[in-house]
Amino acid sequence: MWVLGQHDEHYRKARNSVLNLIGNTPLVKINKVIPEDVSPEIEIYAKLESFNPGGSVKDRPALSMFLTALKEGTIQKGKVVIDATSGNTGIALAMVGAALGIPVELAMPANVSEERKKIIKAYGAKVYLTDPLEGTDGAILYVRELVEKDPERYVYLDQYNNPANWKAHFYSTGIEVWNQTEGRVTHFVAGIGTGGTIMGTGRRLKVYNQNIQVVGVQPAYPFHGIEGLKHIESSIKPGIFDENFLDRTIFVETEDAYEWARKLAREEAIFVGQSSGAALWACIMLARELTERGEKAVIVTVFPDGGEKYLTTALFE
Ligand code: PMP
Numbered sequence: 001m002w003v004l005g006q007h008d009e010h011y012r013k014a015r016n017s018v019l020n021l022i023g024n025t026p027l028v029k030i031n032k033v034i035p036e037d038v039s040p041e042i043e044i045y046a047k048l049e050s051f052n053p054g055g056s057v058k059d060r061p062a063l064s065m066f067l068t069a070l071k072e073g074t075i076q077k078g079k080v081v082i083d084a085t086s087g088n089t090g091i092a093l094a095m096v097g098a099a100l101g102i103p104v105e106l107a108m109p110a111n112v113s114e115e116r117k118k119i120i121k122a123y124g125a126k127v128y129l130t131d132p133l134e135g136t137d138g139a140i141l142y143v144r145e146l147v148e149k150d151p152e153r154y155v156y157l158d159q160y161n162n163p164a165n166w167k168a169h170f171y172s173t174g175i176e177v178w179n180q181t182e183g184r185v186t187h188f189v190a191g192i193g194t195g196g197t198i199m200g201t202g203r204r205l206k207v208y209n210q211n212i213q214v215v216g217v218q219p220a221y222p223f224h225g226i227e228g229l230k231h232i233e234s235s236i237k238p239g240i241f242d243e244n245f246l247d248r249t250i251f252v253e254t255e256d257a258y259e260w261a262r263k264l265a266r267e268e269a270i271f272v273g274q275s276s277g278a279a280l281w282a283c284i285m286l287a288r289e290l291t292e293r294g295e296k297a298v299i300v301t302v303f304p305d306g307g308e309k310y311l312t313t314a315l316f317e
Pocket of ligand 1: 273
């Protein structure tokens with residue numbers, strides 16, 4: 001007999017809006033790709049954030065930032081919501097803006113994948129492309145300039161410094177991880193872009209049990225191909241990110257991130273982007289260390305988005 005997935009509970013009732021489908025993503029055990037030198041007493045699970053209606057983890061903070069700005073009264077008739085993004089936040093903000101009927105403009109480095117730009121435009125948002133060599137920092141500086149020139153027109157959500165970003169995870173992702181593992185989680189591993197996922201989920205998990213280890217994942221070098229992640233030391237530091245909160249950071253090379261994302265599709269039937277590959281590789285390095293020390297563990301990570309948006313990039317060539 002066909003066994004329904006656990007997420008079906010979530011979809012069974014009709015919803016009034018796609019916004020009500022954000023969050024409550026499935027948690028899936030990673031099995032076949034785990035190397036043999038990892039102890040069977042170490043379990044690795046991933047939250048599949050591609051199940052959000054906008055296709056990524058960023059639906060959570062996008063909704064949270066919009067709702068907070070609406071509550072505080074900064075979004076009013078005639079205003080335009082603006083932000084800098086490497087793509088997924090743009091898609092999420094464009095989707096939430098379309099759902100709420102609020103115009104959205106976004107700045108992003110010109111080298112983000114074509115799919116991202118097209119999806120954003122499909123939702124009706126306006127896109128500004130900035131110098132790819134400057135990465136997301138170039139997009140941030142561009143938005144700051146636009147807002148300075150016309151402060152009356154714009155509401156700058158500023159995902160890098162907006163507490164509503166990490167709080168979205170404090171009030172959703174963190175609670176979900178705890179409940180879905182029935183409190184068994186011992187390590188939480190997540191890539192750092194704005195730091196919203198790791199700070200919000202990590203803080204919530206430490207409220208439940210302060211022994212849970214919170215592990216950040218960063219690209220090993222300033223120039224890298226792991227879309228969505230940031231090499232913090234060489235970038236404008238996100239205001240919501242506090243490195244001292246983390247128990248440790250694991251650095252990942254682009255090639256490993258790509259290789260593990262490809263393996264996930266082929267061997268595990270989980271089709272995801274390169275930042276998911278980076279997260280998994282960090283989990284495996286961690287699991288090897290724990291194996292050597294003879295420890296048991298329940299490691300939970302986040303797969304931030306699906307692979308579709310990277311079909312025209314080197315990831316799936
Ligand atoms: N991976 C991808 C693909 C992303 O788009 C993002 C968001 N920039 C992240 C990881 C990192 O998430 P966060 O901003 O919450 O640190």
